[in-house]
Amino acid sequence: MGHRCCSKQKVKRGLWSPEEDEKLIKYMATHVQTSWSSVPKQAGLQRCGKSCRLRWINYLRPDLKRGSFSSQEERTIIDVHRILGNRWSQIAKHLPGRTDNEVKNFWNSCIKKKLVAQGLDPKTHKLIPPSRGPSMPPFLKRFQTPPAPFTLSMNHNTNMEMMNSIPSITSFPPLPPPPVHPTPIEEAMIIPDVLMSFQDQHSHNSMEFTDASSSLDHSTFNQTAFMDDTSMWNKYNNTLELQASQEQVQVQAQPQLTSPIGNKGVSMDNYDPTAFDLQLIDTFLSPCDVFYNGNSMDHLHWG
DNA sequence: AACTATTTCAACCGCAGGAAA
DNA sequence: GTTTCCTGCGGTTGAAATAGT
Numbered sequence: 001m002g003h004r005c006c007s008k009q010k011v012k013r014g015l016w017s018p019e020e021d022e023k024l025i026k027y028m029a030t031h032v033q034t035s036w037s038s039v040p041k042q043a044g045l046q047r048c049g050k051s052c053r054l055r056w057i058n059y060l061r062p063d064l065k066r067g068s069f070s071s072q073e074e075r076t077i078i079d080v081h082r083i084l085g086n087r088w089s090q091i092a093k094h095l096p097g098r099t100d101n102e103v104k105n106f107w108n109s110c111i112k113k114k115l116v117a118q119g120l121d122p123k124t125h126k127l128i129p130p131s132r133g134p135s136m137p138p139f140l141k142r143f144q145t146p147p148a149p150f151t152l153s154m155n156h157n158t159n160m161e162m163m164n165s166i167p168s169i170t171s172f173p174p175l176p177p178p179p180v181h182p183t184p185i186e187e188a189m190i191i192p193d194v195l196m197s198f199q200d201q202h203s204h205n206s207m208e209f210t211d212a213s214s215s216l217d218h219s220t221f222n223q224t225a226f227m228d229d230t231s232m233w234n235k236y237n238n239t240l241e242l243q244a245s246q247e248q249v250q251v252q253a254q255p256q257l258t259s260p261i262g263n264k265g266v267s268m269d270n271y272d273p274t275a276f277d278l279q280l281i282d283t284f285l286s287p288c289d290v291f292y293n294g295n296s297m298d299h300l301h302w303g
Numbered sequence: 304a305a306c307t308a309t310t311t312c313a314a315c316c317g318c319a320g321g322a323a324a
Numbered sequence: 325g326t327t328t329c330c331t332g333c334g335g336t337t338g339a340a341a342t343a344g345t
Contacts, residue, residue, distance in 0.1 A: 105312050
């Protein structure tokens, strides 16, 4: 039973021989590849195009990094996986020279086991309750807090100029109804320990997203990001559309709108919680841009 | 040394989405 | 608007390698 894409052809399956590799490498080096389906024929291979593509992408490509993963790469995989889940191709983009298949295999064969051994759920990256997992050392128990909202904290030196400098913050529409399932961006935002700084291009004032799990009360996480510290908002920014009746001011932010990268004061009239900018997340999560502010896993031993 | 169990990872499968016909 | 083709993705499989007895 061959592939559907090549059912008419006689195709070889299984492991590639060095001769086949050589043919494909030679072909790829001398031809501008337009369609994978035509590669086998032109390269003289008894394979289907899909198989050629896979072999090239996962094994023969010259820019591939071979060998075992470094601890830095391992951390990056864990970090990005926590936010994106099993989006191996997205994760692999943060690891130059690594393929999605390689990352996936490494995750399944190695990282997953490590997380489980440390009492962490590899899907959620949260501590597994003692009843379901290995007994938890006392020092880890304090990290077993509910998922913290993604908060914007400000100190009392924050001034109006700074507040007004935040692009697009005045254009937030009313909160849309909460979805049944979290959207990817919500998942991305439910990070108790991520520390993100962002700086307005004009004012050079910066705002920090800090870990809310260790401070103040927890806002109810509703749609995307909430900003805590009601008094600050009320006191300093009367241009914000605040829901004064609520005990906690919940300012909804769609990341690409509040990001200084785009710096666009975009209306969210057509807000679609399911559509968000993966690239932006990528930007936030580029290997050197991910910071930790007290993560349970930082207290564990790796290796 | 021989056998078995476990792990690793290359390759396959099926599906989804986009483009072209 | 529908069908077909192609590509890319994530889940899964199974052969090879390795570890354990």
